[in-house]
Amino acid sequence: MALSKIDAFDFPEGMKLSRKYEIVSRLGGGWEGEVYLVQEAGTDILRAAKFFYPQRNLKNKTVNFYAKKLHKLHSCHALIKYLSQEIIIHEDEEITYLISEFVDGKTLSSFLNSRPRKKLTSFQGLHLLHAIAKGVEEIHHLKEYHGDLHTDNVIVTKFGLEFSVKLIDVFQWGRATKGSIQDDVIDMIRIFYDALGGAKTYSSQPQEVKDIVCGLKKNMIRKKFKTAGHLRVYLEHMHLEVL
Numbered sequence: 001m002a003l004s005k006i007d008a009f010d011f012p013e014g015m016k017l018s019r020k021y022e023i024v025s026r027l028g029g030g031w032e033g034e035v036y037l038v039q040e041a042g043t044d045i046l047r048a049a050k051f052f053y054p055q056r057n058l059k060n061k062t063v064n065f066y067a068k069k070l071h072k073l074h075s076c077h078a079l080i081k082y083l084s085q086e087i088i089i090h091e092d093e094e095i096t097y098l099i100s101e102f103v104d105g106k107t108l109s110s111f112l113n114s115r116p117r118k119k120l121t122s123f124q125g126l127h128l129l130h131a132i133a134k135g136v137e138e139i140h141h142l143k144e145y146h147g148d149l150h151t152d153n154v155i156v157t158k159f160g161l162e163f164s165v166k167l168i169d170v171f172q173w174g175r176a177t178k179g180s181i182q183d184d185v186i187d188m189i190r191i192f193y194d195a196l197g198g199a200k201t202y203s204s205q206p207q208e209v210k211d212i213v214c215g216l217k218k219n220m221i222r223k224k225f226k227t228a229g230h231l232r233v234y235l236e237h238m239h240l241e242v243l
Helices: 058-072 108-113 122-141 178-195 207-216 218-224 228-236
Strands: 021-029 033-040 046-052 082-090 093-101 154-159 163-167
Touching: 021 046, 058 082, 058 093, 108 154, 108 178, 122 163, 122 178, 122 207, 122 228, 178 207, 178 218, 178 228, 207 218, 207 228
Parallel strands: none
Antiparallel strands: 021 033, 033 046, 046 093, 082 093, 154 163
């Protein structure tokens, strides 16, 4: 029997799942499926549940790959922890979903929209970049890569003297290569650039910022920062008196 193409789940608040969870609210969605905030029966602990559209998850290949990758990276502090895999029946289809820890925070894009002039100061931006670089460094150390770093895949959980962030949607096929690892670095620097206001503010940024952004020239960035670890060390040895 051919799979139906489900474009949306739209699960209602209060819906019971596998006798274990209850839908609280929808958190978001994308090409693969939708993510919901759920409450665990008995404990009332909040979790995140990612439901995969069946046509994007043939024979559970996508879910299993995703779960195994998250399990391999379970020691990475910046990644959300995978807990279990579950199944429900929806529109006569088996729908697999993954349960993970729920992290209370804002996507970086939403966080920036709430800031004055919708951007960070240079000093704040450097702390943000350092937090992201530390998280991605752990992924690179395990010979993996993120592959989709942007402001909607970074969750800000703490902002004060320093940033605390979580990285989501770490899902890419294939083994990590020198190129994919360096692409992560380029994406991190693009996040930094955008968080500071992008093209509108770049010309007025201090030279220390421009020395990191390298005019967004990929070859220059690759030459200067080969991995997230190199970028993290560079940031930790900067002189910040003028920022």
